[in-house]
Amino acid sequence: MFGPATVFRRRLSMTATASRVRERTAPEINRRIDDELRERIRFFANMPQYIDARLKTLDEExxxxxxxxxxxxxxxxxxxxxxxxxxxxxxxxxxxxxxxxxxxxxxxxxxxxxxxxxxxxRTAAEIERERYALKALRGDFVMSGSMKRDLATILRAVGLE
Known part of the structure; x- marks a missing residue:
């Protein structure tokens, strides 16, 4: 049946919860957040000894x-x-x-x-992107020698390249 409740539910579901904040944020702000994330990942790629501390910080963000x-x-x-x-x-x-x-x-x-x-x-998804990138840099997802841990692959995997 098609009634007011159905219309209301459809209107509510039009915006996916995971992406709605990002979709309604100005592009330059999203770009700045992505650029900052990209730079942090590059930093930790060169300073892997700090990854564990950063992951703990992300748990509290x-x-x-x-x-x-x-x-x-x-x-x-x-x-x-x-x-x-x-x-x-x-x-x-x-x-x-x-x-x-x-x-x-x-x-x-x-x-x-x-x-x-x-x-x-940042959104929860943006925080999770950083978490997964750092875990990949740390080697958490390497299961065989065929999987690379290089920065470009990781940035692509989290949607930053």
């Missing part, structure tokens, strides 16, 4: 969605506290934050997102 959610929760709570203790108009702040979160959930974009991306916050 917050992706842009997590930062957005944490900030939204913080500002929403702030609006509730200020609304109950200072002025009821602050409740509107919590409503605005909720609207931004809903917009992000449906469309993959909300007003704070470009700011966070310009500040260098």
């Amino acid at each position: 917050w992706d842009v969605e997590r930062v957005l959610e944490a900030n939204a929760a913080t500002f929403s709570l702030l609006g509730l506290v200020l609304g109950s203790r200072v002025d009821r108009r602050f409740y509107g702040f919590s409503a605005l934050v909720a609207a931004f979160l809903l917009q992000h959930a449906v469309h993959g974009w909300c007003p704070p997102l470009p700011v966070l991306r310009r500040l260098g916050f």
